[in-house]
Amino acid sequence: MTMSDKSGAHARWVGEALRQYEQPLVRYTLRITGNLETARDVVQDAFFKLCQEAPGRLDGHMAQWLYRVCRNRALDVEKKEGRMQALDWQRAEALAAPEPGPDVRAEVREECALVLEALAALPKPQQEAFRLKFEHGLTYREICAVMDMPLSSVSYTITQALETIRARLRTKIGTEIEAKRTPSHDK
16 A cells, blocks of 8 residues: 555545544533534544554544543533533523424423433432433543543433433422412412
8 A cells, every 4th residue: 555545545534533523522522512613623622633643553442532632622621611510401402403383393492401411410420321322422432531530430320310310300300290280379
């Protein structure tokens, strides 16, 4: 294989990674930085670092490597520029696919607000692990590599996050249902 063949194969490898991971990485990094332009800069830095890597070195674990590089860079930016911002329902709705009708959109917005409220109340490591698993589709092993945690800790962190969210939603939904059932005593 000639040098130009190798550089062409490397360019295709980076291009494929860019197509597959750029948008999910921007969304993930946006949660940490709270700023779209900063998130894009962080992801651009990650892909610049990817250009310097040999494909064989990352074979089979490119996703976790990219998420880890983005996470580390975003946390560096966070330390320098501010704090992690919680996702609000308006940003979540902007990132989501279009909804069918206004009634469904209102219902989804209410449900999303409840879930995001419960998610925002979690400790940051639980929020991050939860998002990596359920929003970005990473495996537990990939999350281990991204967050630099043992597998048992990742499993425990995600389990705790799920249990806490479920409990908060049950309490919140139960309170709302009870309020609807209780007749008003206004006269």
